[in-house]
Amino acid sequence: MIGSTRKSRTFVGIAASLSLMAAACGGTENSGAGDRTPAQGDCPVSPLDVVVSVDQWGDIVSQLGGACTEVTTVLAGSSVDPHDFEPAPSDAVAFEGAQLVVVNGGHYDEWATKLAETSAPDAAVVNAVDLAGGHADDHDDHDHDDPAHDDHDHSVNPHVWYRPDVVTAVADAVTAKLSELSADSAGYFTERRAEFAASMQRYDDAVAAIRTGAAGKRYAAVEGVFDDMAAALGLVNRTPQGYQVASNNEGEPSPADLDAFLTLLADRGVDVLIYNVQTEGSVPEQIRAAAEQAGIPVVEVTETLPPGAESFQDWQVGQLDSLARALGVGA
Ligand SMILES: [Zn+2]
CATH class of the missing domain: 3.40.50.1980 (Nitrogenase molybdenum iron protein domain)
Structure with missing residues (x-):
């Protein structure tokens, strides 16, 4: 969805400075492609293996999974334009053994859905675009005779992390899947979900303030x-x-x-x-x-x-x- 500007994006320069930062900080969450979040104790059972395609979702999943997950975000640190990403064979390895895979969905990161199918066929999958429902919800509200609306009717805007309702739906789905995968940690995941909701209050407030004003x-x-x-x-x-x-x-x-x-x-x-x-x-x-x-x-x-x-x-x-x-x- 970038148009003519897409080929000249600035991701590469950002990647260089970010890897320096990560080195200086001794490694932080989501700071480089393929980073693995270290589990930090606190979890009563062994952590679940979770793979996320892009860091727009990776950070949310890490917050929800906490110490009871080991989250690998394949495209992290703004190092690559997700629209143009083509996985290397080594990226398939990240998916092996995954118990939960979280993808954006649509055409945005189709590579991740494919790698999940081949390298982690038994993994549960959360797909944000599917949860967004495409435009199925509001089909009836659109005038199908208006050609200007055609593109929007047939493909959802893939940038669904910019939809507050989809962020909530993805968080709910991730918590539900994690709890299914590890019943012993379900209480922990429910707590994390509540903490996430609390930490999203300032986001909800900012949205409400702009809506009102x-x-x-x-x-x-x-x-x-x-x-x-x-x-x-x-x-x-x-x-x-x-x-x-x-x-x-x-x-x-x-x-x-x-x-x-x-x-x-x-x-x-x-x-x-x-x-x-x-x-x-x-x-x-x-x-x-x-x-x-x-x-x-x-x-x-x-x-x-x-x-x-x-x-x-x-x-x-x-x-x-x-x-x-x-x-x-x-x-
Ligand atoms: Zn985009």
């Missing part, structure tokens, strides 16, 4: 990673349709699409520009410059956990706080 405000985005969260916040997507269709279909926006975007910004037709800093290239740069020139606030978001984010909650709340400030919520 800024619903109906308009945004445009250089790409669609944040769109589902924006919808959950009640924001109105004013990204020019041609640009958005090109971007969602991984095509190059036409000069007319780009013009429409630049004009929208020059006319101050939106309240905020959402900018994925893991994209780079002349088109996003032009768009950002136009927003800045027009005095439209730019809010930075990322596809994956950025270096320095201590948790999913820290990452998401940081972004939501920036958005709230840009939209004049709270203060």
Whole structure:
């Protein structure tokens, strides 16, 4: 869902600095590809072997599993663009012996679903896109005669970690699977789930505050990673349709699409520009410059956990706080 900006993302530079950080800290959770979280005692039985495809989910699963899991996140540390990742034979090894595999699903990380099938055929699987239900829920609300809606009807936006309801559903499913796999640890996993809910309060509060204070405000985005969260916040997507269709279909926006975007910004037709800093290239740069020139606030978001984010909650709340400030919520 990155469009023309996809091939030039900045993941590689981040990887280099992150591996230095990991070395300096003596290894932290989720700090490098294929890292294994050390179990930290405390678990009454031997920990479950869990494999997660990407770190957007890996951190959540680690929080839920705690000491009663050993979590391997295959793509961690923003080292690789998940859209473009192709597993090496060594990545299959990570799946061997897995008792639970957590994938994003859809086309986002199909490699992980395939590796789970071949290397861990008996593992339980949690699939976030499946839990998101595609667009099955709201099919009836869509006008199928409108060709502009076709793409959205037939494929869910894969960035489902940006949907608060899906984060809750994945957390519930992970806790349920872990408890099934180790009945002796079920009480522990229930406690972890409650702690996770408590730690998500500031995320829930940030979402609620923006919904209350800024619903109906308009945004445009250089790409669609944040769109589902924006919808959950009640924001109105004013990204020019041609640009958005090109971007969602991984095509190059036409000069007319780009013009429409630049004009929208020059006319101050939106309240905020959402900018994925893991994209780079002349088109996003032009768009950002136009927003800045027009005095439209730019809010930075990322596809994956950025270096320095201590948790999913820290990452998401940081972004939501920036958005709230840009939209004049709270203060
Ligand atoms: Zn993406």
